[in-house]
Amino acid sequence: MKARLVQDGIFTLIEDITQTIEAPEHGFYWIDADVDDLTILQPLFHLHELAVEDCLTEEEQRPKIELYDTHYFIVVNSIRFDDEEIFLRALNIFLGKHYIITVTRQKINELRALKPVLWEEEVGAPDRFLYHLIDLVVDNYTNVGDRIEAKIEKLEEDILMNTKKSHLNEIIGLRSEILWLKKVLVPQKEVIATLNRKELRLISDPLKKYFGDIYENAVKISENFDTFRDLMANLREAYQSSLSNRxxxxxxxxxxxxxxxxxxxxxxxxxxxxxxxxxxxxxxxxxxxxxxxxxxxxxxxxxxxxxxxxx
Structure with a gap:
């Protein structure tokens, strides 16, 4: 667990975690923790027991946002694509008035990429932190979508040039992952829509339009995955047609x-x-x-x- 005081994008490590209970004069606290650290953090910040229970579960988390009296609990899924399989990793976020807590089981690339963004944008509020973090998560879906599209194009070219039996397994596997991601994107869009439209006291009004921009990107990504699903159906037809012609x-x-x-x-x-x-x-x-x-x-x-x- 690492606790940092963030002031206009400048990080200062905090040795005593109890210091983060009180709001700083300027900036906010970012606590990057794993699930085992919740035993310490829950009583300090009065985190809701249901939210903590969701973090501790090993089952796949569904993206959601839950509003409590002193904090919000947000779950989004980070995505990673290694050309063979797509992985989703739950990113649990506790947003308070003067702090933000990120809880993960594995390393999340977006958290590492977030630090230079916070420094460049001189971020000094937890809601701004949340905006940039979710923006990076959604941008990563766009990057994965581009790679999936490139893989579909290459697979189509291979099928037309030299059809193999292994191509059918690739088509079925990739189509299953696309459908799986499509199901994940629906609740993730709902979370972003809530941040954009609903009156939330821990998120400033000027920031809502920025969440609206993220929501538009999420809608485009969802539409792209609909297109990928149709392309996979066409690809399977091309495979069958190529076998028949052969x-x-x-x-x-x-x-x-x-x-x-x-x-x-x-x-x-x-x-x-x-x-x-x-x-x-x-x-x-x-x-x-x-x-x-x-x-x-x-x-x-x-x-x-x-x-x-x-x-």
């Missing part, structure tokens, strides 16, 4: 080869019959002539099929 191509080649060998089989069948009088059977060069005739017929049919585009 099967038709193979059948066409087999049919052409069978047709080419039909006259050859006819000739060999005649000369394989047990009749005494067969044209050319006693000719010295009869066998060679028959082979040449079959070769000429086969080549001629092959050239004819290629000319008509059947091969």
């Amino acid at each position: 099967a038709n191509e193979i059948m066409r080649i087999f049919t052409a080869l069978t047709t080419i060998f039909m006259p050859l089989t006819f000739i060999t069948g005649i000369y394989g019959m047990n009749f005494e009088h067969i044209p050319g059977i006693h000719w010295e060069y009869g066998g060679v002539a028959a082979v040449i005739l079959m070769f000429v017929i086969g080549i001629s049919m092959f050239v004819l099929f290629r000319k008509k585009g059947w091969l």
Whole structure:
């Protein structure tokens, strides 16, 4: 657990956590904690027991905002994409009048990226901290959306160039993750909409329009994921169509080869019959002539099929 006094974007480490109970003359306190630290923080800041219980649960958290007398409890999901799988990590936030507490189980990239933003913007209030943090979370969804779109385009190109059975597993896996993220985005939009529209005493009125801008970005992201879902359906159709075309191509080649060998089989069948009088059977060069005739017929049919585009 780290406690910092934030004054116009300048950080000062606080050694004694009890010092954060009283409001500072200027700025606010940011306490970055893990779930085990809640046993200390709950009695100090009178955090609601239900909110603390939500932090302690190991189940996946649904984004939400709960309003209590002295503080707000906000849950948003940070996203990470490693090209193979998408991970969501719960970011629990307690917003008070002179403090903000972030509680996580794993490292959250947005918290590390937030520090230079706070310094550059000279942030000195906890609601401004909350705005920049949620803005980074939503921006990360945009980045992941761009990477998913690039992966869909590459997958489409691979399917068109060389269809493989493994492509179907990729399509199914990516589509499942897109649908899963779509379900997560709906409650996350509701949280941001609440911060934008509802009268909240711990959030200043001028800041509401900024949350409105984040909400618009969240709506765009949600619409993009709707598009990704449709693209995955089209991609599956392209995969099935490519397999059908490939099967038709193979059948066409087999049919052409069978047709080419039909006259050859006819000739060999005649000369394989047990009749005494067969044209050319006693000719010295009869066998060679028959082979040449079959070769000429086969080549001629092959050239004819290629000319008509059947091969």
